[in-house]
Structure formats: C-alpha cells, structure tokens
Amino acid sequence: MSVTPLISMRNIDKRFPGVHALKGVSFELLPGEVHALMGENGAGKSTLMKILSGIYPRDGGEILVGGTPAEIDSPRAAQSHGLAIIHQELALMNDLTVAQNIFIGREPRLSFGRLDEKALNRNARDIFAKLNLHLDPKTQVGTLTIARQQLVEIAKALSFKSRVLVMDEPTAALNDREIDELFIIIRQLKAEGVGIVYISHKMDELKRIADRVTVMRDGATVGTVSAADTPVSEIIRMMVGRELGAETVDIPDLAAAPPLLEVRGLTRGRAVRDVSFSVRQGEILGFAGLMGAGRTEVARAIFGADRKNGGEILVHGKALTIRSPADAVAAGIGYLSEDRKHFGLALGMDVKDNVALATMTDFVSRVGAINDARMRATARTFIDRLRIRTPSERQEVRFLSGGNQQKVVIAKWLLRNCDILIFDEPTRGIDVGAKSEIYRLLTDLAAEGRAIIVISSELPEVLRLSHRIAVMCEGRLTGILPGGPGTTQEDIMDLATRRAPAMEPAFPPPPTPETRAPR
Amino acid sequence: MTTADTPQGGALSRIGSAGAMQKMLAFGSLVLLLVGFSLASPQFMQVSNIIAILQATSVNGVLAVAVTLVIITGGIDLSVGTMMTFCAVISGVVLTYWGLPLPFGVLAAIGAGAFCGLCSGTFVAKLKIPPFIATLGMMLILKGLALVISGTRPIYFNDTPGFDLISRGSLIGWVFPSLPIPNGVLILFLVALLVAYILGRTVLGRYTFALGSNEEAVRLSGVNVDAWKIGIYALSGAIVGVAGILIASRLNSAQPALGLGYELEAIAAVVIGGTSLSGGRGTVLGTVIGALIMAVLTNGLRILSVAQEWQTVVTGAIIILAVYADQARRRKG
Incomplete structure (x- = not known):
C-alpha cells in the first residue's frame, strides 16, 4: 500500500497493577477508512484508544501520525495532532447551546473580551451545512436526543479539523433511523478522507459501514481482516478464540427444589410493567433483553433501591415488604450492580x-x-x-x-x-480469563443451593450460564425460555423485540386486598 | 472519568498514605513556624506564651474535631460556631437561671449540641437538603435562638463556683506543678483521642469514611445510611457542646452575640490538617495540628507586633497554600 497511514500504532504495551492490558498491540488507520475495532469486553480496545487520545501514557511501543513519530501525552496533544475521540458517555454541557458547546474555549471574540455570539452561531451553522445536518446552533444541548447530542460531538470534533475520529460504540443508544442518519454522516466524512476508528459489538453494523476489522483478544491483536470478505462467524471466532456454543450449560434437575424468590406483578412506572417470575434454589435465571428493556430496573425494585408502584416479593414463600436495600439484605438478597x-x-x-x-x-x-x-x-x-x-x-x-x-x-x-444473588452484567469490563472464573463461581454458588439471577446483554453469556432465560422488552417480561442448546440467540432476540406479551403470566395476577386470605 | 478510576502504576500505596503525607506536611509547617517565631522573638518560647497558645487552640481545636467527622462523610457544617454559642447559652440557663448544679449544665450543653446535630443530620439525610444549605440554615436559626433565649444579654456564671475552672484550671498542674497545662487543653486532648478512636476502631467511624468514599455503594450494601449519617452529625453536635462549655468557662459567661466566624476557623484547621473536603479521608491528628498552626500563627504574629488586620490576611493565605500543596502533591502522585 502506498498511502501513508493517518495513524500507526506499533507494539503498544500497557500494564496496570495486576493486569497486562496491552501486549504489543499494533493498529493502523488509512485515510478515508472506517476501521472497526472489535473484541470482547476487557480485550483492550478502550485502553488502546485511551493511549491514542493521550488519556493513558503508554509503557512501550510507538505512535506515528501521518508517518512521523508523535508524542501524545495529553488529550490536548491528541487534539493538535488532529485526533478526536467521541466517548460513549458524551462530554457536553447540557445547559449551554449547541454552538457554545462546539466552540467552548475557542469562542470568537469582539473587543474588550466580549463574546461574538453571531460569529459563534455562524461558524456552527457552517459546520452543520458541511454535514448536511439540520440543527439550530442556538438549541440547548440538554433538550436534544442522545443521537443528536452525538452529532454535536462529531461536529465539535470536526471543528478542530480532525483527520481521525474514534467512535466508541456510537450506536449503543440509537434507534434504527438514527443509526441510518449517523452512517450517512460517516460516509460523508470518509469521502473527505477522514479516518474513523469504529468500536462496536454489533456485527450487522460492521458489514454496513466498516472497510477493515481488527480483532483484539486478551490485550493482543488477533488479526486484521477485510470487513466485506470475512464471514461474521469467522470474526466471532477470532474474538472469543473458539467456536461459539462450545461450552454449554449443565442444567440440574430442579423440579423438587423450592422457589427461593418469587416476584408477582412487579411494577414501577413505565420501566417495569407487571413482571412475574420465580427462581428456585440452585437455579440460575438469566435475564436477557436490549438496553433499556427494564432488567436493571427490575433488579433495583426487588432490592428496594428504587420505589415500586406495585407487586409482591416472596422470599422462601413468605411475602415481604422491601422498602430499602437494608430490608432486602436482611431478607438475604444481594445485588451486584x-x-x-x-x-x-x-x-x-x-x-x-x-x-x-x-x-x-x-x-x-x-x-x-x-x-x-x-x-x-x-x-x-x-x-x-x-x-x-x-x-x-x-x-x-x-x-x-x-x-x-x-x-x-x-x-x-x-x-x-445472602442466598439470593442478583448479578447485573457480572462480567462487564472484565478480561476474558477472569470471565470464565466468574462463570465458574456463579455456577458453584448455584450448586451450593443459592438462587442466582444474571442480567446480561451478552447473549453468549446468558446462554452459557442460564438454567432458564427470562427475556424482557420495554419493561415487560415477554417470555421465559429453557436454557441449554435447544435455545438459540434468535429465540431470545425474537422475544426481546416483541412488543406484546407472548406468554401467559407465570403466576395469576396478585389477589386484590378483599380476596386476600387473612394471615 | 475521575482520577480514582484510573489505575496508576507505582501508586500502590497503603491506605491513608495520602492523608499521612499531608499530615507530615502540616506537622513540618508547624515545626517551621515554631522555630521561626522563637528565633524572631525570645518571648515566644516562654512557658506562659506556650500555654496561651494551647489555651487558644482548645476551643477551635474541639470545634475542628467536630467538623472533621462531618467533612469526612463528604458533608460540611457551617453551624458549629453559633451552635457552640447556643450550647453555652443553654448551660447558662440551666446553671444561672435555674440554679442547677454544675454537671447538669455540662450535660445540658452536650445534649443541646447532640440535638442540634440530630436536626442537621435529619435535614441532610432524610430531607436530602445539601449539607451546605442545611447547616447554613441551622447557623442562622441557632444564632437567633441564642439571642432570644438569653434576651440578647450575656449570662454570667458567678453563682456557679468552679465553672471557670473547667477551662482555666489545671488538673495537670495540680499533679505536676511544673506543667501548668490548662484543663481546656486536656479536654481537647481527650476529645481528640475519643474521636480518633471512634474513627479508627468503631463501626460508626468506618461508615464515616465509607459514606465519604461512596455513599451509594454503602446504601446498596444494605446499610441504613440515613441513620448512621444522623448519628455522625449528632456526635459532631455533642462535641460542639463540649466546645460551648469550654468557651463559656473561659469567659465565665455565655456571650450570645459570639460564635459567627468560629465555623470558618474550624473548617480552616480541618483543611490545613489534610482532611479532604470531598470526603473519604482525614485524620483527627491532622486537624489538631491544623488548629495548632492557626493558633501559633496568630500568637506569633501578635508577638512580632503585626497588626491584627494583617494576621487575618496571613491566615487566609496559609489556608490557600495548604490546600494547594495537597493538590499539587496529589496531581504528581
């Protein structure tokens, strides 16, 4: 290839106390390329990008920008090299306007330090015009949707004349239409020669937008392949280092085990609507669903961390009033956020x-x-x-x-x-080695006779662990699937995107006060 | 992302070492001040002057120890100055107006302080009012109440023999005549020991640090955070009650107009002593050293005939310097 790469990272090494986070990682970005960076949580993607953007110092290796070695020791240095990173958590000031956000620290001025608000808005409008973006520079950022706020971040990055844009899971909070809009803008930037590092877990997006894919695992590069010519299964194999489904869950016979936790008609505003389920002693119940389906809200409501509007919680068959985490803990419920x-x-x-x-x-x-x-x-x-x-x-x-x-x-x-443990994304931010240890731990805890709930957004994880799988969509429990090889990711996704309840409630609706038997 | 989220190589330090550093820094400054002033003036190192410094430290020191508790939880207490006066007035009412024996006056002051702390704590924990606002309100309420209850006039303790000895007498001097250390200093010492013990060795103390470190995590661990927090404020208030007795005894009267400004001096001592205003770390020893630094500074500058107005300026500068030193060191680490 004769084109000079925008960025070349060579043999980057990074250690944290107790973790060798990056082991000689190399990464290259060409002009006009969308280069996807993939890997499981903890594979080292974010660390690599934080080194590129000057947030972490590197322990070894070199970085070349436009072919010449560069010392990127602060976010400001990254900026001056034309590198911009758009984090998952946006760094915008909600109370300022769009234009004020974009030009914060570089406001056009009049004499005596007065602000030139007109020029400010005009400059912002110019950038939006280049992006074909319809956005009023005077809008308050806090009133925009997450998707639009993300576009503001992109506009801000471009206002620095950035040649390299790092996007960390940019579509995590976007709906389909917003993703389309984002991709139009990405293609436009591509055409102008901007290089984009695209971090994502979503395979279908890669196929749509990426040119090349670099896969990381355990702090090392597994390989760089062409996005168009590589089948998804191959990329997944590179990510996990094995074919999916190689490890399956052993489901114990729990027919005789008593339910430790029963939840009936749990409701909290629009986030949790009439959710009923039970977990037996020794059982691992997985909770699957898309982001915002209400799984964490269910957990927090059970645990008393959030107020609930209705519903009953039974522990060891006895109905309990849980108003605070202290009550829940006293009842033997633990929540791992x-x-x-x-x-x-x-x-x-x-x-x-x-x-x-x-x-x-x-x-x-x-x-x-x-x-x-x-x-x-x-x-x-x-x-x-x-x-x-x-x-x-x-x-x-x-x-x-x-x-x-x-x-x-x-x-x-x-x-x-605690004999009832609720794990919310137990392996988020944990490297692959430790992950299997946590899995074994969870399985052991269940085998010791505890009731385990595992909330996870990673379907392989849910399938790997769960004896049964509860699936939520928009605050409702849309179904409970059996665990094991009989259930596929497609089955779960089907329920996770279903907008009406697909099953009979696990329990009859809670009795009204008049019909409740006296205790 | 905060700095605490960033693992840093070489920063594998033992718990509290950051606070220990600042304490060393504060202690070093104290020694430096002592050496400097004694070189500048022969009067400074005389026993009578040292005792005057210790005496001046006692009230502010006890107040500062009280505020340390609240600040470690991540809160702040602006009401300790007027609360101290309020407690003094309450003991005046009990002893002079009602004519009850001395111990009742002392208990009344401590009880009144604990109750005030209980109120502040309830406002903060239950009503979710930010500590700054809640204690600002308490500061004004107590200032007003002290004036109302006393009829805006000082209450004298002439009818309670021995009241002035609580602060000005010297138990130590009675045992060791060569060491006439006033009781006020002894009381500061005992209060500091007690609170250091509570912070280091009891559940209340451990939760004080835990609350300042991550209140939500403590709550989600099933700890009744509100009750403990109210308890911490009440304990702090009780200690303020002790300060109330000390100042009333020193003046042999409860001065209802006094008190405003003491809270800032107390907070200054805490900060100089290396307790983080964002909560989670701090020590009683640091606070006592901080209070000593302020007293030495005031005393030394007075001996050097520096005008009162300038003493205040210097104190302010010292506070900024102390916190800057802490920040600069932390950024490097």
Whole structure:
C-alpha cells in the first residue's frame, strides 16, 4: 500500500497493577477508512484508544501520525495532532447551546473580551451545512436526543479539523433511523478522507459501514481482516478464540427444589410493567433483553433501591415488604450492580473494609470497637477462596482489576450469607480469563443451593450460564425460555423485540386486598 | 472519568498514605513556624506564651474535631460556631437561671449540641437538603435562638463556683506543678483521642469514611445510611457542646452575640490538617495540628507586633497554600 497511514500504532504495551492490558498491540488507520475495532469486553480496545487520545501514557511501543513519530501525552496533544475521540458517555454541557458547546474555549471574540455570539452561531451553522445536518446552533444541548447530542460531538470534533475520529460504540443508544442518519454522516466524512476508528459489538453494523476489522483478544491483536470478505462467524471466532456454543450449560434437575424468590406483578412506572417470575434454589435465571428493556430496573425494585408502584416479593414463600436495600439484605438478597465503581465499592477503602461493608456490625467487640484482626482474617479467607489477586487485604480496591473488584463485591455478599444473588452484567469490563472464573463461581454458588439471577446483554453469556432465560422488552417480561442448546440467540432476540406479551403470566395476577386470605 | 478510576502504576500505596503525607506536611509547617517565631522573638518560647497558645487552640481545636467527622462523610457544617454559642447559652440557663448544679449544665450543653446535630443530620439525610444549605440554615436559626433565649444579654456564671475552672484550671498542674497545662487543653486532648478512636476502631467511624468514599455503594450494601449519617452529625453536635462549655468557662459567661466566624476557623484547621473536603479521608491528628498552626500563627504574629488586620490576611493565605500543596502533591502522585 502506498498511502501513508493517518495513524500507526506499533507494539503498544500497557500494564496496570495486576493486569497486562496491552501486549504489543499494533493498529493502523488509512485515510478515508472506517476501521472497526472489535473484541470482547476487557480485550483492550478502550485502553488502546485511551493511549491514542493521550488519556493513558503508554509503557512501550510507538505512535506515528501521518508517518512521523508523535508524542501524545495529553488529550490536548491528541487534539493538535488532529485526533478526536467521541466517548460513549458524551462530554457536553447540557445547559449551554449547541454552538457554545462546539466552540467552548475557542469562542470568537469582539473587543474588550466580549463574546461574538453571531460569529459563534455562524461558524456552527457552517459546520452543520458541511454535514448536511439540520440543527439550530442556538438549541440547548440538554433538550436534544442522545443521537443528536452525538452529532454535536462529531461536529465539535470536526471543528478542530480532525483527520481521525474514534467512535466508541456510537450506536449503543440509537434507534434504527438514527443509526441510518449517523452512517450517512460517516460516509460523508470518509469521502473527505477522514479516518474513523469504529468500536462496536454489533456485527450487522460492521458489514454496513466498516472497510477493515481488527480483532483484539486478551490485550493482543488477533488479526486484521477485510470487513466485506470475512464471514461474521469467522470474526466471532477470532474474538472469543473458539467456536461459539462450545461450552454449554449443565442444567440440574430442579423440579423438587423450592422457589427461593418469587416476584408477582412487579411494577414501577413505565420501566417495569407487571413482571412475574420465580427462581428456585440452585437455579440460575438469566435475564436477557436490549438496553433499556427494564432488567436493571427490575433488579433495583426487588432490592428496594428504587420505589415500586406495585407487586409482591416472596422470599422462601413468605411475602415481604422491601422498602430499602437494608430490608432486602436482611431478607438475604444481594445485588451486584453493573456499575461496580459507583454502586458496589468504596474505591478508596481497602479490600477488607469492602468485603465487610455489609456485615460491619458483626465485627464489633463488646466494647464497641471493630475487631480488625478478625476482619482481616475473614477477608483473607475470601481472597483465597475466590482467588482474588491482590497484594494483601489492605490494598485499596481501586488498584484491583475489574475481575478482582467484582470478586470483592461477591465476597461481600457471601459473607452476608445472602442466598439470593442478583448479578447485573457480572462480567462487564472484565478480561476474558477472569470471565470464565466468574462463570465458574456463579455456577458453584448455584450448586451450593443459592438462587442466582444474571442480567446480561451478552447473549453468549446468558446462554452459557442460564438454567432458564427470562427475556424482557420495554419493561415487560415477554417470555421465559429453557436454557441449554435447544435455545438459540434468535429465540431470545425474537422475544426481546416483541412488543406484546407472548406468554401467559407465570403466576395469576396478585389477589386484590378483599380476596386476600387473612394471615 | 475521575482520577480514582484510573489505575496508576507505582501508586500502590497503603491506605491513608495520602492523608499521612499531608499530615507530615502540616506537622513540618508547624515545626517551621515554631522555630521561626522563637528565633524572631525570645518571648515566644516562654512557658506562659506556650500555654496561651494551647489555651487558644482548645476551643477551635474541639470545634475542628467536630467538623472533621462531618467533612469526612463528604458533608460540611457551617453551624458549629453559633451552635457552640447556643450550647453555652443553654448551660447558662440551666446553671444561672435555674440554679442547677454544675454537671447538669455540662450535660445540658452536650445534649443541646447532640440535638442540634440530630436536626442537621435529619435535614441532610432524610430531607436530602445539601449539607451546605442545611447547616447554613441551622447557623442562622441557632444564632437567633441564642439571642432570644438569653434576651440578647450575656449570662454570667458567678453563682456557679468552679465553672471557670473547667477551662482555666489545671488538673495537670495540680499533679505536676511544673506543667501548668490548662484543663481546656486536656479536654481537647481527650476529645481528640475519643474521636480518633471512634474513627479508627468503631463501626460508626468506618461508615464515616465509607459514606465519604461512596455513599451509594454503602446504601446498596444494605446499610441504613440515613441513620448512621444522623448519628455522625449528632456526635459532631455533642462535641460542639463540649466546645460551648469550654468557651463559656473561659469567659465565665455565655456571650450570645459570639460564635459567627468560629465555623470558618474550624473548617480552616480541618483543611490545613489534610482532611479532604470531598470526603473519604482525614485524620483527627491532622486537624489538631491544623488548629495548632492557626493558633501559633496568630500568637506569633501578635508577638512580632503585626497588626491584627494583617494576621487575618496571613491566615487566609496559609489556608490557600495548604490546600494547594495537597493538590499539587496529589496531581504528581
């Protein structure tokens, strides 16, 4: 190829405490190319892009921009090299207008430091015109849809005359029409010679928009292939390192097992509508569905983290009133949030304190002091049992890898003796090796007689783990499928996109107060 | 993404080491100030002057220890100054107006403080009012109530013999005549020990740090966050009650117009001592050193005949410098 690549990353190496995140990764982007970067969560895509955009320093390797070596040591340096990254979480100021957002820090000025609002809006309008985008520069960003806000980010990136655009899962929150609109703009940028790094999990999108695909696994590049000529199954094989469905779930016979958790008619606004299901002792119930289907909301409502409008929750066959997480925990329910850093861990505290966070009062001596020695010993037994990789129980959890952080949260609930555990995206941000460990752990926990709920957006994960699979769409439970090889991803997707209930409710509707039997 | 989310090589430090650094920094500054002032003036290192400094530290120190608790939870308390006055007035009512014996006056002040803290805590935890606003409101309410209850006049403790000895007497000096350290300092020492113990060794203390570190995670761990938070504010309030007794004893009167401004000095001492205003870390020892720095500074500058107005300017500059040093060090780490 005679064209000089816009970007060449060669043998990039990066280590975090306890994790070798990138092992000599190479990546190349040509002008006018949409280069998809694929890989399972934790494969190293985001780390690679954070190094490219100057957020992380690299430990080894070199980066060439337009053929010359470049030192990208800050986001500002990346900007000056014509690199722009559009993160999944948008970095816009909701209370400012579209134009003010695009030109923040570079506002056109009049004399005496007065702002030239007219020029500001005119410049924004010029950019929109180039993109064939119909958007009023004076609109407040907070009033726009997520899709439009994303376009504002793209416009902002282009206003820097960026030659390279990194898009991290740009379609995650978009509907089909918005995706079409985005792709039109991407094609336009392509035609102008802009290179685009496109991070996504969605195979159909790759086929539509990408020229080449680079697959990463376990912090290394597996290979770069042409998007048009490579079958999807081949790309998936590259991602997971094995044919899908190689590992199947062992489904125990649970006919005699009593239900530990029963949920009847659970309702919360429009997010959760009349959801009923039960989980038996020893069972893993998977929860599948598209983003925003209401699975996390179901979990949070059961756990008492959010108020519910209606519905009954029975634990061990007894109806309980759960108003707060404290009530839920007292009933033996543990919830492991998808966002460990915000909802699961006190990051600045050490492993032992986090393990004991739900059982602190058990470690108090008669004079009211915490028995730290006992707490440390307890933490050490969990470090051994769950194989948590940490220098000691005194290590702050923010220095642990995602998988080990997750294990700390699991330890917290095991210590609390919770026999109903709700895992929300248990392997998000966890590398592949740790993932299978978490899978084994979940299977073991169920085998010990706990009831496990696993919410996951990754269908292979749901199929790999679940004894039964509950599928949600738009706040409704649209069906419960049996686990095992008989159920395919297509079966799940069918229910996940079904807009009306496809099955009889698992239980009759809750009795009205008049007909309820006196206790 | 916050910096806390970013794993950093070489930053595998033990818990609290960041706070320890700042404490060292504060301690170093204190030593530097002591050396500097004693070189500048022979008067400075005299026993009587050292005792005056310690005496001046006692009230602000106790207040600062009280605020430390709240600040570690990620909150702030602007009401401790007027709360202290309110507690002093309450003890004046109990001792002078009602003529009850001394212990009742002390208990009334501590109880009043605990109740005020309970109110602040309830506003923050239950009504979800930001701590800044809730305690700003309490600050004004208590200022007003202190004036109303006292009829805007000072209440004197002339009928309660021994009241002034609570702060000005010297138990230590009675045992060791060569060490006439006033009781106020002893009380500060005991309060600091108690709170350091609570923070380091009890569930309440552990939750204080946990709340400041990640309140939502604590809540989702099934901990009754609201109740613990109210408890922390109440404990803080009780300690403010102790400060109320100390200042009333030192002046042998409850001065209802006093109090405003003390809260800022207390917060300044906490900040100089290395407690993070964003919560999650901090130490009592740091706070006490912070309070000492402020007292030494005021005293030293006065001995050098620096005008009162300039003393305030210097104090302000020191606060900015202390926090800047902390920030700069953290950015490097």
